[in-house]
Amino acid sequence: MSAVQSHSFSLQGFVYWLVLGIVLFAVLYPAGVIIFSSFETPGEKLVSGFGLQAWKIAFADPAILSAIWNTLTITLARQAIALPIAILLAWVIARTDVPGATTLEFLFWLGYFLPPLPVTMGWILLLDPDYGVLNRWLTQLPFVTKAPFNIYSFWGIVWAHLTTSTIAVEVMLLTPAFRNMDATLEEASLVSGAGVVRTITRIVVPLLTPIVGVVLLLGIVHSLQAFELELVLGFPFRFYVFSTQIHWLLNQQPPQFAAATALGSTILFLMVPLIALQRRTVARRSFATVGGRYKGHKLSLGNWRWPVSVVLLAIALLITLIPLLFLTLASFMARFGYFSVAKPWTAVHWSRVIEDSVFLDSLKNTLVLAGATALVSVVLFTLIAYIVIRTNFAGRAALDLVSWLPSTLPGIILGLGLLSVFLGTPFLRPLYGSMFLLIVATVISSMTLGVQVIKGALTQLAVELEEAARVAGGSSWNSFRDIVLPLITPTLLLVGTLSFIAAARNVSTVALISTSRTRPLSLLQLDFLVESRYESAAVIGIIVVALTAGVALVSRLLGLRTGIER
Amino acid sequence: MFRSSFHKMILAALLILIGAAHGQCQEWKTKWDRVLADAKKEGKVSVAGPPGTAYRDVMRGFEKKYPEIALEFQSFTPSNFTARFSKERQAGQYLWDIYVTGPTGFDISAKKAGELDPIRPLFVLPEVLDEKAWFGGFDKAFLDSEKKYIFAFQAQITPQVLINREFVSEKELNSIKGLLDPKWKGKIAINDPRVDGAGNGRIALWAGQLGEEFVRNLLKQDLTLTRDDRQLADWLARGKFPIAIGVNDTDIAELQKLGVGAKVEPLGGKLAEAWRLSTGWGAARLVNKAPHVNAATVYVNWLLSKEGQAAWASTVSRPSRRVDVPRVAGMSPEAGVDYFDIDREERVPLRDKAQEISKSVLR
Numbered sequence: 001m002s003a004v005q006s007h008s009f010s011l012q013g014f015v016y017w018l019v020l021g022i023v024l025f026a027v028l029y030p031a032g033v034i035i036f037s038s039f040e041t042p043g044e045k046l047v048s049g050f051g052l053q054a055w056k057i058a059f060a061d062p063a064i065l066s067a068i069w070n071t072l073t074i075t076l077a078r079q080a081i082a083l084p085i086a087i088l089l090a091w092v093i094a095r096t097d098v099p100g101a102t103t104l105e106f107l108f109w110l111g112y113f114l115p116p117l118p119v120t121m122g123w124i125l126l127l128d129p130d131y132g133v134l135n136r137w138l139t140q141l142p143f144v145t146k147a148p149f150n151i152y153s154f155w156g157i158v159w160a161h162l163t164t165s166t167i168a169v170e171v172m173l174l175t176p177a178f179r180n181m182d183a184t185l186e187e188a189s190l191v192s193g194a195g196v197v198r199t200i201t202r203i204v205v206p207l208l209t210p211i212v213g214v215v216l217l218l219g220i221v222h223s224l225q226a227f228e229l230e231l232v233l234g235f236p237f238r239f240y241v242f243s244t245q246i247h248w249l250l251n252q253q254p255p256q257f258a259a260a261t262a263l264g265s266t267i268l269f270l271m272v273p274l275i276a277l278q279r280r281t282v283a284r285r286s287f288a289t290v291g292g293r294y295k296g297h298k299l300s301l302g303n304w305r306w307p308v309s310v311v312l313l314a315i316a317l318l319i320t321l322i323p324l325l326f327l328t329l330a331s332f333m334a335r336f337g338y339f340s341v342a343k344p345w346t347a348v349h350w351s352r353v354i355e356d357s358v359f360l361d362s363l364k365n366t367l368v369l370a371g372a373t374a375l376v377s378v379v380l381f382t383l384i385a386y387i388v389i390r391t392n393f394a395g396r397a398a399l400d401l402v403s404w405l406p407s408t409l410p411g412i413i414l415g416l417g418l419l420s421v422f423l424g425t426p427f428l429r430p431l432y433g434s435m436f437l438l439i440v441a442t443v444i445s446s447m448t449l450g451v452q453v454i455k456g457a458l459t460q461l462a463v464e465l466e467e468a469a470r471v472a473g474g475s476s477w478n479s480f481r482d483i484v485l486p487l488i489t490p491t492l493l494l495v496g497t498l499s500f501i502a503a504a505r506n507v508s509t510v511a512l513i514s515t516s517r518t519r520p521l522s523l524l525q526l527d528f529l530v531e532s533r534y535e536s537a538a539v540i541g542i543i544v545v546a547l548t549a550g551v552a553l554v555s556r557l558l559g560l561r562t563g564i565e566r
Numbered sequence: 567m568f569r570s571s572f573h574k575m576i577l578a579a580l581l582i583l584i585g586a587a588h589g590q591c592q593e594w595k596t597k598w599d600r601v602l603a604d605a606k607k608e609g610k611v612s613v614a615g616p617p618g619t620a621y622r623d624v625m626r627g628f629e630k631k632y633p634e635i636a637l638e639f640q641s642f643t644p645s646n647f648t649a650r651f652s653k654e655r656q657a658g659q660y661l662w663d664i665y666v667t668g669p670t671g672f673d674i675s676a677k678k679a680g681e682l683d684p685i686r687p688l689f690v691l692p693e694v695l696d697e698k699a700w701f702g703g704f705d706k707a708f709l710d711s712e713k714k715y716i717f718a719f720q721a722q723i724t725p726q727v728l729i730n731r732e733f734v735s736e737k738e739l740n741s742i743k744g745l746l747d748p749k750w751k752g753k754i755a756i757n758d759p760r761v762d763g764a765g766n767g768r769i770a771l772w773a774g775q776l777g778e779e780f781v782r783n784l785l786k787q788d789l790t791l792t793r794d795d796r797q798l799a800d801w802l803a804r805g806k807f808p809i810a811i812g813v814n815d816t817d818i819a820e821l822q823k824l825g826v827g828a829k830v831e832p833l834g835g836k837l838a839e840a841w842r843l844s845t846g847w848g849a850a851r852l853v854n855k856a857p858h859v860n861a862a863t864v865y866v867n868w869l870l871s872k873e874g875q876a877a878w879a880s881t882v883s884r885p886s887r888r889v890d891v892p893r894v895a896g897m898s899p900e901a902g903v904d905y906f907d908i909d910r911e912e913r914v915p916l917r918d919k920a921q922e923i924s925k926s927v928l929r
Contacts (some may be wrong), residue, residue, distance in 0.1 A: 016657065018782075026722070031791075037873070060927060065929060075730045095610070128806070130804070130806045131804050131806065158912055231793060231794070232797065234794050235758070235788075235791055235793060235794075236790050236791065236792055236797075238791065238928075238929075242727040248760075248761065250645045251645060251761040251793075252671075252672075252761060252762075253644070253670050253671025253761075253762040254648060254671040254672065254675050255644075255645040255648050255671075257649060257652075334824055335820065335821065335824055335826070337800070338821075338824060338826055341824040341825055341826060342824070342825055343824075356619060356621070357622075358622070358624065410647075412646075415649075416649055416653065418621070419649070419650060419653040419654075420653055420657075421763065423653055423654060423656070423657035423659060424656070424657050429657070429659075511642075511646050512644075512646055512649060512650055513650075514640075515638070515640060516638050516639055516640045517884075519640075523641070527617055527618055527619045527622070527641060528618060528619065530618050530643070531617075531619065532795050532796040532799070532814065532817050532820075533619075534796060
């Protein structure tokens, strides 16, 4: 990974410092406030002093040790199953001539867009040990004596995670990287007698170490913060994880913010060594797979084309269409899961949502919030990733490390930090309560994923491409615009789409900083959830999925016209 | 002569009475007109309220009645409001006027920290101050010990335990104390009593009425916990757990409308330990240094008026503490019954105790 530029006091240097300044301020300041506040001792009036009291409270609960153990085991189980499957699926979609690859890939995107709670309700409906439909069918078989599945179990939680988002998002993130791989490497492996599995494990995965490492790390971070499913499925059998402990502290009266912050910060400290390890691994050698002699043609599956396509379709259906069916059913049922009542079907939830007095304003706010987040994210994250990967800028390591921080902070804790920053900084205070603050929050929330994905794409591009442009007389900007940008456009569109959906769905951070004028759809959905109107919440889920799917479709249409293969 | 003097005296007395009444009327009217005029100058009122679309919809009535005063209403969960409020205060920002929510730990800490102002002086309209208009009297609606900070305008009787008679007959179980029978081990689900909420309120009531020993033994009955109201109602209606503590009545009512859980009913008949009086999300407090005190006054008087409370009862489907608004079937308290009200400030130690016991038993 050689650098092609050195920083100087030029416009470029100014831009680099500006980006570093913005990122440090936007991320380190709230993160610092958060860590600092975990040492505050709450008193009758605001803060009475400083000490380790909050940390003691956070770790004094005897349940914390089992929560940590549960979190680690569930994280391990999720990633151990999801990552190999996702690598295989992404490889098949991107590197082979499997029929319907584009549609299949889009189905995985769609699977990731679906809101987890209604989908989990669907799985409960099928897999509850007492009244689950699938269990009931199976127990009617002569050789099945008791319900074979129990959604309220460790493996039930793992299953719900795998099918709601884990596999889908990993396929989404890995596929563009696989697409950017030079086919000659695989061909050489296969010609020399290595089979498909060996080629994937010995050639493909090592070459894609940066992006696989990033996907794994992001998966771990998301597992550490996973919350909704654990609360619904884990609570009944007293299965607590790290994030439910944070939720527990926030629900005490008065809420134990400092202790929750202490626990939240722990994730950050836990992740630092892993992030450092990932950085070291990536820095050791070049992972460029796209050079001047790039050959992007796909491997022929021969007679296996259609069987593989059917298997892929079955997985995609499990991850996308079944959950989508749950979601749609939920929105049209008088009460989701009650098929035998006199009038099970109704459109009342749709009319309730659409006729809600704040629906249109919330929809508009969501479009502004998610749209602006997607745009700002793509520009800012590209700059960050480019500086980190392609320059010798002195602050690039700091920039890289800091870009990881937002994902390690639970949403509500990040919201608390941003509240402090905007309220405590005089020149920012006038922006408090504005849409700008919400956009800042959602951009920060999306930062880790976005930066790392773009970094992964840039790592795959050989420096020789830009050097060639410069030798031919082009400036840095020209080589970026004419060489790099077209090649990474599909990745940027993916990042834009991911940022869009993340902003449209964000509840925990946004709930703390929005106002009645900036309230997005996700908070209207929260209102319905609090009222136990899950059916109306499902309607909002469908609307958000439709919005995002629209954005994703446009992205994909644009993406398919650009990128390496074009 | 005597008769004529007597008539004159009666007439004089009547005139004095009418004058006094008119004076009083003039007094509140003058005050109200002044407040209203000042409120219109302020132009808006900032209200933090409970989450849920119905609570937001209730407030539309105020906007219709007082279009010159913009209502900035925002929903919060209690912990989110506490976080935001505390951060704003740290930064010297005083943005809220009225906070409507159920009784929470916020009340105690905010009162101690001087962050609440008495709401009582804001009540101007005679219909709001009318002693007879409120269940148990006007003073009883205040939850705080000083009777001036937290006004509970919702009063709902709610059963401690619901039981699905399709699965457990009256013969098998008909009292709260019967829950301790070992045969109910593993058959009871509860709204997590270790945090503030429906489960904790119920355990606290029993800790007060039936003693700590009862509560400890009950919690040892292998209870299944949830923090999801909907899940609890579904479990009960489907009979997964035929006994449930802390179920949201609205959830069950919705199911019963569909014909599901038709045999779900309160356990324990009319026994005192079988029912509690609940404020739900219906209590108002005035935040100190409120930026729009006059608009807040108009808002509070509207909310507590017959019109405001009728809107609350019909939109939220929860009974008002006002006795002159339509009752909510099965939820409005019966006159003359002294229900156990766990939401009062003097019962906070009981709630804390219940949490402590729950935390120690339900690890």
